[in-house]
Amino acid sequence: MGKTTYMRLKGSQNLRQRLLLSTLSSTPIIIEDIRPDDTWPGVRPHEVSLLRLIEKICDDCVVEINETGTKLKYKPGIVMGGRQLVHDCGVSRSIGYFLEPLIVLGLFGKKPLSIRLKGITNDSKDPCIDTFRSTTLPMLKRFGVPPEGLELKIESRGAPPHGGGEVVLSIPILQNSLTAVTWIDEGMVKRIRGVTFSTRVSVQFENTMLHAARGIFNRLLPDVHIFTDHRAGPQAGKSPGYGISLVAETTSGCFISADTAVSYARGEEEGEIEDEKEELMPPEDIGEQIASVLLGEIEQGGVVxxxxxxxxxxxxxxxxxxxxxxxxxxxxxxxxxxxxxxxxxxxxxxxxxxxxxxxxxxxxxxxxxxxxxxxxxx
Known part of the structure; x- marks a missing residue:
């Protein structure tokens, strides 16, 4: 065996992408200076969780973190995939953070991937589960990913800070490679779909968000349908929260999305410690705000x-x-x-x-x- 040559990188930014690309290109990496000057230096809980997740779906990958967590050595293995895997994503970031690298890795696996992820399904930081269902998965089909076996099921919802959500992700493997695309026609918006969710709060919150968002869209086009997904009992996770995910579908088959969720703050982030009794943003404002965000995304143009x-x-x-x-x-x-x-x-x-x-x-x-x-x- 020859000596392994490592690509050297610095800093904590875009760790997800570096791990994903390192795995796909079989390039071993060393990342140094991971938040050395922070109060809590080194890798964060969600980053460690992502490494554990990669270990679950890959064979032979080697992860070494030094004592302070400021240096990470990663040697990628072979993506295996596998069925009935389970991973707890923790509550420091939502499941959306883990999904993007997981979806791409799953395509290049030895066996199709089916994994149950536990944690936070909707928050304001990462794309929510509904956006992955309505926008990300259809986008993969453009590149020749087979639609059979490509799905994301929401078993229960979970809002920050305590999560409690569960989703099941299934990714088929590519038979050979992706398909190159020429995708420059964004088309005109023909319909808007969306879903509001609420956990451990009144269902009225959803209706208010829905009417506020529709009030803006109905002036512009008639085909607007926003569904409600009110969860109760064990399916509602462990924390109160509510939110909305909207998708504009265009005549050329593009999906443009925007989403947000509101819940009590996690409280462990320095400078963002908020009181449990703080007032949450009213649902009406959220509906209007996210409708405006979506219109902004459409106005920018582009196919995504x-x-x-x-x-x-x-x-x-x-x-x-x-x-x-x-x-x-x-x-x-x-x-x-x-x-x-x-x-x-x-x-x-x-x-x-x-x-x-x-x-x-x-x-x-x-x-x-x-x-x-x-x-x-x-």
Whole structure:
């Protein structure tokens, strides 16, 4: 065996992406200076949980963290997938944080993946479960991911700070590789769908959010349906909360989403310690606010909303050695970071061309041609 060469990185930002790309490209990494000057230095609980999750679905991966948690050594293994896996995501970040890397890794596994994730299903930091169902999974189908076996079931909801939600994610494996896309027509919005949720609060909260959001959309288009998902008992998790996820579907089959959730603060983040008895934002304001956010995302143009830019670029970069071409609105900071990481790990560079007439950006790249080599050849 030759000596392993590690790619050296610094800082705590975008740890998820670094781990994901390191695994896909089989590049061992060492990350140093992880929050060395913080009151609590080193890796956070949700980052450790993500490493444990990667260990569950991969064989032979090696994770070493030093005593202070400021240095992480990661040597990727083979993505195995597997059925009936269970992972507790903890309550420091929601399940949405874990889903994006998990979905991409699952596609390149040896066996299809089916995993039960426990924790927080809806919060204001990460995309909520409903957005993954309505927007992220349909986006994968564009790239040739088989729709059979691709699903996300919500067994119970969980709001911060105590969570208690459970979802079951099923991801099929790619038979060979993804399909390159030319996806630059965002079309016109033809309908708006959405879902409001509430746990351990009155169902009236949902109706108020729903009417407030519809009040804005109905002036613009007639086809607006927002469903309610009120949970009670064990299905409502352990904390009170409510929220809304909206999706605009366009004539060319794009899904643009926006979501938020309101609950009592977790309280352990410094500078954000809030009193348990604080007033939560009224549901009416939330409905109006998220409707405006969605209109803002639509106005920006592009085939995906700003939260999905990173995933879109990643899927383009993993395509066969063929040209993919996509249109997005203003590049989000996360999207820009993703482009840098793709260049470093996969060697894929995007040609970025602003389109002044629509104020959007067109990106082109030739994929790295990642194939699913770990699947069983029948």
């Amino acid at each position: 909303d700003s939260t999905h830019q990173g995933l879109l670029f990643l899927l383009c970069a993993l395509c066969p050695q063929d040209v993919s071409k996509v249109r997005v609105g203003k590049l989000s900071p996360y999207g820009i970071e993703t482009l840098r990481h793709i260049r470093d790990f996969l060697g894929v560079k995007f040609v970025i061309k602003p389109d002044p007439s629509t104020e959007t950006v067109i990106l082109k790249c030739v994929g790295c041609g990642l194939k699913n080599l770990s699947r069983k050849i029948s």
